[in-house]
Amino acid sequence: MPTLFRFLLMCAGIAGIVYGTLYALAVFVEPRERDITVRLPSERVNPPAPVKPTSAPATP
Template identity: 70%
Template sequence: MPTLFRFLFICAVIAGSIYGIMVALVTFVEPSEREVTIRIPSERVNPPQ
């Protein structure tokens, strides 16, 4: 039985650290906005017939 408790404790620590990392990313990382332009060749839009 102690092995099960140790396993569950390790899983809880891993899940808690992942949750903490996600909260830190949401709190401290600010995404930067920029304009995106994608050029599409006219041959792909209007294929020759």
């Protein structure tokens, strides 16, 4: 039983450290705003017109 208690105590300690780290990051770190430029390929903005198939002349 002491081994199980020690294991659970270690898991709780690690979880507490992770929780404290996440809390500190959320409270003390402010995100910076910056402009983002995304280049779009011209094919996505102006898709090419669909090509119409040419019909062959009918032979009698």
